[in-house]
Amino acid sequence: MKFKYFLVALLILFFVSCKNKNRITATKDKLSISSPNKTFLLELNTTNYLVKYNLFFNGIEIIHNSKLGLEISGKNHLENVKIESVEKSTVDSSWKPLFGEKNTYPDTYNEALVSFVSTDNLKTNFQLRIRAYDEGVAFRYEFEGAKNIEINKEFTEFTFLKDVDLWVATKAQSDIKKKKISEIQNEIIERPLVAQLNDSLFIALGEANLVDFTRMKFAKNKSQANGLIASLDSKVNFNQSFRSPWRVIMAGKSAGILLENNYLFLNLSEPNKIKNRDWIKPGKVLREVTLTTQGGLASVDFAVKNNLQYVEFDAGWYGPEENQMSDASKVNVDPRRSAGPLNLQKVIDYGGKNGIGILLYVNQKALGNQIDQILPLYKKWGIKGVKYGFVNVGSQKATKWLHNAIKKAADNELMVDIHDEYRPTGFSRTYPNLMTQEGVRGDEESPENATVLKTIFTRMIAGAADHTNCYFAERVDEMGSHVSQMAKTILIYSPWQFLYWYDRPEESPQKKDGVIPSFKIIREIPDIQFYNDLPTVWDDTKVLEGEIAKFATIARKNGDDWYIGSISDSARKVTISLEFLDKNENYIATIYQDNDSLATQTRVAIHKIEVSNDSVLNFDIAHKNGLAIIIKKKN
Numbered sequence: 001m002k003f004k005y006f007l008v009a010l011l012i013l014f015f016v017s018c019k020n021k022n023r024i025t026a027t028k029d030k031l032s033i034s035s036p037n038k039t040f041l042l043e044l045n046t047t048n049y050l051v052k053y054n055l056f057f058n059g060i061e062i063i064h065n066s067k068l069g070l071e072i073s074g075k076n077h078l079e080n081v082k083i084e085s086v087e088k089s090t091v092d093s094s095w096k097p098l099f100g101e102k103n104t105y106p107d108t109y110n111e112a113l114v115s116f117v118s119t120d121n122l123k124t125n126f127q128l129r130i131r132a133y134d135e136g137v138a139f140r141y142e143f144e145g146a147k148n149i150e151i152n153k154e155f156t157e158f159t160f161l162k163d164v165d166l167w168v169a170t171k172a173q174s175d176i177k178k179k180k181i182s183e184i185q186n187e188i189i190e191r192p193l194v195a196q197l198n199d200s201l202f203i204a205l206g207e208a209n210l211v212d213f214t215r216m217k218f219a220k221n222k223s224q225a226n227g228l229i230a231s232l233d234s235k236v237n238f239n240q241s242f243r244s245p246w247r248v249i250m251a252g253k254s255a256g257i258l259l260e261n262n263y264l265f266l267n268l269s270e271p272n273k274i275k276n277r278d279w280i281k282p283g284k285v286l287r288e289v290t291l292t293t294q295g296g297l298a299s300v301d302f303a304v305k306n307n308l309q310y311v312e313f314d315a316g317w318y319g320p321e322e323n324q325m326s327d328a329s330k331v332n333v334d335p336r337r338s339a340g341p342l343n344l345q346k347v348i349d350y351g352g353k354n355g356i357g358i359l360l361y362v363n364q365k366a367l368g369n370q371i372d373q374i375l376p377l378y379k380k381w382g383i384k385g386v387k388y389g390f391v392n393v394g395s396q397k398a399t400k401w402l403h404n405a406i407k408k409a410a411d412n413e414l415m416v417d418i419h420d421e422y423r424p425t426g427f428s429r430t431y432p433n434l435m436t437q438e439g440v441r442g443d444e445e446s447p448e449n450a451t452v453l454k455t456i457f458t459r460m461i462a463g464a465a466d467h468t469n470c471y472f473a474e475r476v477d478e479m480g481s482h483v484s485q486m487a488k489t490i491l492i493y494s495p496w497q498f499l500y501w502y503d504r505p506e507e508s509p510q511k512k513d514g515v516i517p518s519f520k521i522i523r524e525i526p527d528i529q530f531y532n533d534l535p536t537v538w539d540d541t542k543v544l545e546g547e548i549a550k551f552a553t554i555a556r557k558n559g560d561d562w563y564i565g566s567i568s569d570s571a572r573k574v575t576i577s578l579e580f581l582d583k584n585e586n587y588i589a590t591i592y593q594d595n596d597s598l599a600t601q602t603r604v605a606i607h608k609i610e611v612s613n614d615s616v617l618n619f620d621i622a623h624k625n626g627l628a629i630i631i632k633k634k635n
Contacts, residue, residue, distance in 0.1 A: 023110045023132075026086040033112050035132040036092070040251070042130060042137050044083075049119050051078040051128070055137060057251040062203055066157035066227070068128065070141055070244070076155050077126050077141075081116040084123070088112055097266070098432045099282050099537035101493050101556070105263040109133040113142075129243075131268075135261040136250035138208060138268055142243045151236040154216065156247055158205055159227035165196040167458050167548060172393075172421040172439040176454040178549070181228070184220040188231050190423070192248075192461045193218055194255065194548070201251070204258045204461050208246040208268035210425040211403045214396040216245065233394035245425065255457040256543030256552075262461045269426030279384075279413045280433050282495035282537045283309025285359065289519075290509045291317050291338035296347030296358075298507035302522065303356045307532045308499070311351060312359035312387060317342060321363035321389065328366035328374050339511075348382045357384030359417075364390045371405055375412040385415030385435070385496075393421045406431050417466055417496055424463035435464070435496040442467040443501055449480040449624045450549050450569040456491055457548045467492045471531070472520035472602075473502035480567065481594045482602040484626035486530050490565030491554050497536040527604045530592055533630055534563070542580055553627075555580060562587075566619075566627040574619045574627060581613035585633055592628040593619070610634065 024033045031044040041056040055063035069078035089111045094104050114128045127142040143149065160181065169176045169190040192206035205228070207216045214233045221227035230247065246268045252258045274280070286308050288299045299311040316337035319326030326332070333340040348358045360383055362374065367388060378386065386409060392398035402422065409416045410433045423439035440459050441447050447455070459465060469492075470476055471485050479485075489497055503522045510521075522528070535558040544564075546552040553566035553574060562581065566574055581587060588608055595605040611617070611631065619627055 071153035487565035
């Protein structure tokens with residue numbers, strides 16, 4: 001029997017060895033590493049003692065002869081070196097997030113840790129770690145025993161074989177424009193950056209696990225035709241061993257595949273470090289801007305009645321947010337925003353009794369001065385989370401401060417939403433109390449459907465986005481349609497989904513606020529049953545179709561139910577196969593469609609039909625309109 005088990009073990013070992021044979025090969029001047037399914041192949045070489053790489057996707061070269069390295073002491077640290085050794089490893093696993101766009105993420109890759117020696121055979125402390133996943137390739141710079149290192153520049157290049165199309169944003173909340181590399185002048189470009197090589201080949205360049213480094217963006221590489229180069233926001237200083245963030249390259253036959261594979265940024269981040277996570281709960285949020293006790297109590301009542309989980313008190317509850325003297329440990333309403341009165345503790349207690357959590361907005365100025373004082377205080381008050389506003393981003397100092405601020409919130413069992421320019425790089429895996437963040441041109445900017453359709457296939461590759469969803473506000477007609485707004489809550493992933501951004505419950509004070517020039521009352525009409533039924537996290541996600549700036553249809557599963565959102569920039573026909581539903585099961589689909597012929601306030605038509613996994617649905621979507629469907633198993 002022992003021999004039998006030994007033979008089985010030997011066969012398993014042989015199978016694993018064969019499975020990974022030739023995935024990583026190396027010599028003194030060249031290394032090749034491929035992904036487990038051989039979709040990606042990265043070739044590293046030290047020709048002329050400069051470290052360069054080429055990347056292939058399905059046998060097609062997508063990145064050509066691109067240099068690597070950082071500027072240390074005025075020179076490229078990967079210059080005049082050759083490969084000394086390579087440590088090889090293979091990981092074939094998966095992990096379950098606390099919540100996400102899927103309930104399980106695959107985490108399978110081949111890894112090579114490359115150590116270098118100088119050309120005169122002197123040992124260096126420089127290493128390059130490379131991972132080849134089936135979803136993309138990532139690499140980072142590592143330094144052992146570093147002392148007093150200052151990095152002023154990065155030499156990482158991303159060179160294409162021709163002048164490709166890029167989807168370019170120069171700021172986290174700016175519009176996204178389609179440009180050729182040749183049209184880029186002196187712009188510094190946000191990440192993730194999507195390049196379209198042809199109709200069936202898309203590339204995404206990004207950054208993962210940015211925690212204590214300076215932010216990377218992209219610039220045109222003036223020394224290399226058709227090339228981009230990493231651009232650091234500011235210098236980086238280290239006095240110990242360190243690892244840079246990952247530089248990530250994804251590829252797929254469609255923009256939708258890149259979006260479906262966005263968990264790669266989470267995979268490249270550290271696993272969860274919060275032991276007790278019972279207090280971390282996703283949900284729907286109503287913003288309270290009257291800053292009054294009446295408004296707070298009315299918001300809690302509305303949340304209870306309409307299946308929302310949180311009420312957030314916005315800027316001004318502790319005084320003028322831009323004033324350095326405003327004290328975020330005390331309730332002192334900014335008179336320019338509201339006349340009050342606000343008994344915040346009364347609202348917190350009332351919310352707690354009714355199962356509704358209260359969130360507070362705090363500006364960077366107060367956070368910078370008071371964070372160690374106010375976070376324990378908020379926990380004592382019974383606050384469930386904090387929205388960090390106007391945070392500093394970009395530099396190494398700002399990056400370290402912000403991620404430490406998320407850790408400090410976790411120490412006090414507080415969830416976090418980061419607003420303004422911050423874009424995620426996977427830290428919500430490590431600290432899942434980071435619920436969401438802005439870094440997106442959301443509904444506050446009144447984006448039309450075309451802009452949202454750019455956002456979906458570019459910015460959303462990075463992770464969750466607080467899009468500040470509107471419904472009754474007048475700007476909805478400017479942006480698209482009311483059903484478009486419904487669909488966006490499915491298309492734009494956010495564990496905290498802010499709803500009715502410029503609206504308020506009927507029982508709230510009706511006086512117009514100075515900073516909110518207009519608002520609408522949330523009318524309890526049949527439409528809002530969609531929002532009442534809406535979850536914010538998912539067990540599965542399928543991008544059914546999509547084209548950047550033109551259209552998108554995404555299906556997401558929560559429990560036994562499916563939710564489908566579709567929006568379009570121009571009139572088009574949509575065909576949706578429901579083959580992803582369970583076989584031999586019957587479902588009821590509630591369909592929300594725009595209908596301009598209706599005399600109702602929102603012109604939303606609602607009807608129900610019975611469907612199954614062999615059903616195919618056909619719809620006509622008008623210009624800048626949408627489609628939202630909730631599919632539940634038939635009882």
